Amino acid sequence: MTDDIFYATITELNAKLRAGEFSAVELTKAFAERLTALGPRFNALALPLTNDALKSAKAVDGDLKRERFRGPLQGIPFGAKDLLSVAGQITTWGAKPYALQKFDYTATALTKLSQTGALLIAKLAMVELAGGGGYRITGASYFGPGKTPWNTDYWSGGSSSGSGSAVAAGLVPFALGSETSGSILTPAAFCGVTGLRPTYGLVSRYGAMALSWTLDKIGPLCRSAEDCGHVLQTIAGGDSKDPGSAGKGFYYTPEYHREWKDLRIGYAPVDFTDWADERARPAFNAALEVFRAMGVTLVETKLPDFPYGALTGTIIAAEGASIFEPLVTSGQVDQLADPKQAAGFRAALQIPAKDYLRAMRVRTLAQQEFRKLYSNLDAILAPSRFGPAPNISDPLDARGPEPPPDRQPGMTALIPAGNLMGLPALSLPCGFAAGLPVAVQLCGMPFSENLLLSLGKEFQTRTDWHRKRPALAP
């Protein structure tokens, strides 16, 4: 096997497995060895599960021999953020107080992947408690700061840190992450991989750590938009064990997309001229031009005027504090790596009910305005993050210079806004700034994943940013 295998897409790997170029056992062993050897370099590895994966791989090889094909994920190794439970295995949620935690059940998303023959080779590192309480240092994790494989002096993004860096470094073909507000899109952007945040309720959260019942979502980080489609098709679907489940499935149909010329994509020019980090502007503008060349109609637009940061800040803090109240009252919260998070949880227990309720009522109003916005748009295009990853020693709450007061906000609040509205978003690598990857996101209407993935697939047919590999020292 050459290094090319480690950067192949799911579709390519599955074709080689079916053609008998290598077995599922050989593929699993190769990825597991690479992950064990290189994962610690990026603080990406939480728990190897090689033995169980190899047992399952043997069964997959038997199925392949008998031509029992179960779809594109059959025989494909993968990793999962350590907030998803696997029965009998340690699930830390990235936090020291839970270092020995075990559940006797497996997360629904992982069960579904297992049923199609995908092979879980490891749990991957994450920001402690998915960043609940509000983290201010990249080292806010039981596993240390996540590092991007493009330059280990820089952050991988969070909270699905290991999921982003492991895919980028070719340690797993794909990984599951989760997003409450930015935790898939950010590591996808900073690590240069393709990340999909599904519509709220489309993927069951049963067996996943809860940070915010009304915001948490599970989604894939992959090498391509097409791979995201295959993974989503497998993990989506109604689940009576998840009270937030939308009861809907997803069938990936990239071939049935609408004509590009019939699509209206909103964007804010100020994002590309003023808000974006100067070093990243050429990449973002080039991405905009790719979409223009596809023939879609680019429409200048702006988000409805709501305090999105205050909304997510209140809702996540209040719901998270309720969830982790026992951690706070026991005093174990002080074992977290970031003292800001412990303080954030403590202070959040004092948020008055009226403030939480007001936030949820304002959210209703914002949702109504978003429906109006999307009545005239198919998707919104914006930078996933407005610049490359910060240095791992930089505080994450550092404020840059104050922008001019008359500058329009553009889509700077699209991550909290999209999460509040439960909207799907796809992050696509679109170039580099200062040697680090940057990405754009497409944010669509609820359950419009097929449209976003079709647009993403076309973008990746016209560009090769998703094919770039970091130079890893031996």
Next chain:
Amino acid sequence: MKLTRRIVLASALPALAAAQTSPTPAAPPDYLAISAAQYKKNADALAKVPVPIETEPAFHFKP
């Protein structure tokens, strides 16, 4: 040299002055107060949004 009270005082003065002006170790930031202030700021921002009386919270949240 005879050690007078004046000489002892003069030699000790710079050290005394330095001790009085040297900065005390910086106290760690009060993250509890910072977090509480942020939540208050969030609440203030939300209080500025007019909410019609019939608006229900997005409890049964469906996108």
